[in-house]
Amino acid sequence: MNPNRRLCLVLGDQLSFDLASLQTLDSERDTVLLVEVMEEASHVPHHPQKIALIFSAMRHFAQSLRDQGIRVEYVTLDDPHNSGSVPGELRRWQQRLQVEQVHVTECGDWRLEQSIKDCGLSVCWHADSRFLCSRAEFAAWAAGKKQLRMEFFYREMRRKSRLLLNGDGTPVGGAWNFDAENRKSLPKGVKAPYPIRFSNDAITREVLDLVKARFSQHYGALDDFNYPVTHADAQALWDYFLDYGLAGFGDYQDAMASDEPFLFHARISAALNIGLLDLRRLCSDVESAYWAGRIALNAAEGFIRQLIGWREYVRGVYWLKMPDYALGNAFGNSRVLPEFYWTGATQMNCMRQAIGQSLQHAYAHHIQRLMVTGNFALLAGIAPSQICEWYLAIYMDAFDWVELPNTLGMVMHADGGYLGSKPYCASGQYINRMSDYCRSCAYKVSESTADNACPFNALYWHFLMRHGEQLRGNQRMAMMYKNLDRMPSAKQEALWQRGQNLLARLDNGESI
Numbered sequence: 165m166n167p168n169r170r171l172c173l174v175l176g177d178q179l180s181f182d183l184a185s186l187q188t189l190d191s192e193r194d195t196v197l198l199v200e201v202m203e204e205a206s207h208v209p210h211h212p213q214k215i216a217l218i219f220s221a222m223r224h225f226a227q228s229l230r231d232q233g234i235r236v237e238y239v240t241l242d243d244p245h246n247s248g249s250v251p252g253e254l255r256r257w258q259q260r261l262q263v264e265q266v267h268v269t270e271c272g273d274w275r276l277e278q279s280i281k282d283c284g285l286s287v288c289w290h291a292d293s294r295f296l297c298s299r300a301e302f303a304a305w306a307a308g309k310k311q312l313r314m315e316f317f318y319r320e321m322r323r324k325s326r327l328l329l330n331g332d333g334t335p336v337g338g339a340w341n342f343d344a345e346n347r348k349s350l351p352k353g354v355k356a357p358y359p360i361r362f363s364n365d366a367i368t369r370e371v372l373d374l375v376k377a378r379f380s381q382h383y384g385a386l387d388d389f390n391y392p393v394t395h396a397d398a399q400a401l402w403d404y405f406l407d408y409g410l411a412g413f414g415d416y417q418d419a420m421a422s423d424e425p426f427l428f429h430a431r432i433s434a435a436l437n438i439g440l441l442d443l444r445r446l447c448s449d450v451e452s453a454y455w456a457g458r459i460a461l462n463a464a465e466g467f468i469r470q471l472i473g474w475r476e477y478v479r480g481v482y483w484l485k486m487p488d489y490a491l492g493n494a495f496g497n498s499r500v501l502p503e504f505y506w507t508g509a510t511q512m513n514c515m516r517q518a519i520g521q522s523l524q525h526a527y528a529h530h531i532q533r534l535m536v537t538g539n540f541a542l543l544a545g546i547a548p549s550q551i552c553e554w555y556l557a558i559y560m561d562a563f564d565w566v567e568l569p570n571t572l573g574m575v576m577h578a579d580g581g582y583l584g585s586k587p588y589c590a591s592g593q594y595i596n597r598m599s600d601y602c603r604s605c606a607y608k609v610s611e612s613t614a615d616n617a618c619p620f621n622a623l624y625w626h627f628l629m630r631h632g633e634q635l636r637g638n639q640r641m642a643m644m645y646k647n648l649d650r651m652p653s654a655k656q657e658a659l660w661q662r663g664q665n666l667l668a669r670l671d672n673g674e675s676i
Contacts, residue, residue: 169193171263173254173280176204176218177272177563179225180439181395184290185267191233195261198222199253200241204276208557211384211526212375213391214434217560220371220393221438227367228395237261241374250276251283258285270299272437273564274486294443295479296321296472302480311582312481315341318473325444327451327468328461336454337461341469342414345462349598350419356427357408361390362397383506384523384558391434391560398432398440405430406449414463418531420599422513425521429529430467433561447471470530478569481583492572493548494580495631499667501550504675505537512619512676513605514595515540526560531598533559534588538575542589543623544670548578586640589627592618613658619666619676626663629656 172185174196180186186196200222205215219241226238239246239253247253258266266285270292271277280287291298297305305320306312319340322329328336364372368389376386392398412428419427435441447468454464482489504510508519518532528537533555541551552571556562573583592609596602602609602618611617612625628635628648635641648656669676 169263170195170265170267171254171258171261172196172267173250174198174225175250175269175271175276176200176222177438178269178292179221180294180442181228182294182442183269183439184293185269189234191235195235195237195257195263196226196229197237197239197253197257198226199239199246199250201239201246201249201253202241203249205241205379207275208553209382210379210557211523211560212379212382212386213384213389213526214560214562215379215382216368216371216375216386216389217391217393217434218438219375220368221440223367223371224394241378249279251279254280254283254285272566274482274490275564278487294439295476296325296443297476297480299480299483302476303484306480306484311585312477313585314473314477314583317477317480318469321472321476322468325447325472327447327472328454328465337465342462342465343469346414346466347418347598348415350416350421350424350427350600354412354416356412356421356424357404359390359426359431360401360404362392362401364389368393382557384526388524390525391431392440395440398435401435402430402432402441402446402449405432406453410450410453410463410467411459412463414460414466417466417529418598420514420517420529420532420536420595420601422517422600422604425525425527427529431527437561437563437566443471443475475566478573478583479565481569481573482565485579485582489572489579490549490552490568492578492580494578495545495576495634497545497547497576497578499545499547499670501541501546501554502544502670502675503673505551505554510675511606512540514592514599514601517601522558526558528559533570534575535590535594535598538571539588539590540620540623542576542587543620543627544667545627546576548572548576551576581638586638587627587635589624590620591624592620595620613655613662617662622659622662623666625656625659626667629660629663 169190172194174183200219226236229236237257247256254266265288267288267290268280269290305317323333330336372386372389392401409428409430416428421427432441450464450467453459454461505519508516508523510516514536518528518536522528552568555571556564556567569583573579574588577587592602596609607618608616609618612621625648628644636645666676
């Protein structure tokens with residue numbers, strides 16, 4: 165009798181002990197397979213810290229499985245027999261072990277899932293139960309809708325999970341959403357908690373050496389690696405946030421400050437996305453903190469909304485619309501991504517801060533991504549595929565299912581409004597209101613057309629002018645166009661010319 169019954173593939177973003185494909189394992193006859201492959205590490209130039217996180221977490225997870233008596237085959241990147249791709253390794257190990265069944269949990273990347281489906285093996289697929297909403301459930305919810313709205317989906321997820329609900333099913337506090345109370349700028353004197361740090365063990369040090377040797381050409385620093393690579397360390401990071409960050413998150417989740425990359429944010433998205441933390445447990449902990457009186461409702465609701473609202477929503481859109489979704493380009497953008505996105509070499513302090521910390525930590529919070537680096541890409545007309553690749557490459561928590569809808573749909577409005585109802589565009593005044601970046605900038609946020617004027621100001625109006633035919637009918641854009649129409653024609657022309665000059669500099673490969 166063949167002793168090898170089942171080969172269970174575990175990908176680098178599936179490091180959960182309760183992963184669907186790992187259930188009912190027979191330790192005597194089943195084998196778990198984990199592989200480090202160049203195709204996944206380099207199909208975009210991933211930040212070295214991101215590669216290090218995944219490889220180290222994979223190696224720690226494999227060791228934990230072995231400690232439980234589970235048979236594990238682990239292929240390192242530098243294994244001379246490594247085929248270089250996930251399908252290649254699946255075929256190699258299926259043939260080597262002569263297993264009867266190959267089991268795989270749904271991937272987080274359409275490209276990878278399709279390559280496994282096309283690899284010539286008969287695969288038993290498992291739904292990814294780590295998410296609250298299955299692909300099929302989301303498709304049923306979206307059926308017949310010409311345009312989706314996260315808010316209505318979020319309410320369904322609240323009802324399903326029973327989070328922050330009264331006994332009669334109504335939302336605690338009388339409203340489903342307290343987003344309006346989550347937009348305070350950081351007052352002077354308010355100090356963010358110092359981030360918890362993690363020491364690198366022998367496994368992580370070995371991985372860091374490997375990444376340094378093999379991916380030195382990738383953008384991003386490796387020396388500041390400070391992320392949890394085990395379930396225990398991820399839990400410690402979460403516990404630290406519950407104690408020191410969550411109470412301030414509600415008020416200041418949209419705030420930005422110079423040389424403060426983390427503020428009151430949890431930094432747990434990478435650990436959650438690779439399986440070191442459990443979505444349902446996180447939500448339960450936040451709700452418990454609210455009921456215990458440790459945090460305000462706007463903090464609890466705001467955090468839970470990010471998890472069971474937005475996070476689940478973008479995953480649903482991704483699997484509903486791929487692969488065509490990736491081709492979206494509603495504004496017809498074709499401009500090349502400026503080089504300073506990869507270096508941080510720009511005079512715009514807000515961009516320098518957001519890009520600089522991204523290169524240093526592989527991290528930026530959602531407003532820095534949406535309203536600074538993303539806002540600039542939208543206003544400048546960057547090709548969606550290029551800015552999407554940048555986000556996927558540069559951020560620790562970026563996987564295709566979450567990155568692509570957030571960037572192409574939310575940031576670039578390139579899906580024509582399917583995911584979000586309006587473009588999230590803003591002038592420098594928004595950045596000035598939500599941060600202290602403008603105080604130390606070479607440009608003047610109070611100016612719009614002068615040579616030293618904040619580039620965001622003219623580019624904002626230039627964007628509205630050049631896309632008026634598409635956007636004037638959008639009710640949520642009506643006030644913006646009323647303000648534009650009130651401007652004297654001479655002011656409009658000056659803004660247009662300033663915008664043209666800035667875009668010409670980008671086209672000439674100049675920094676701004």
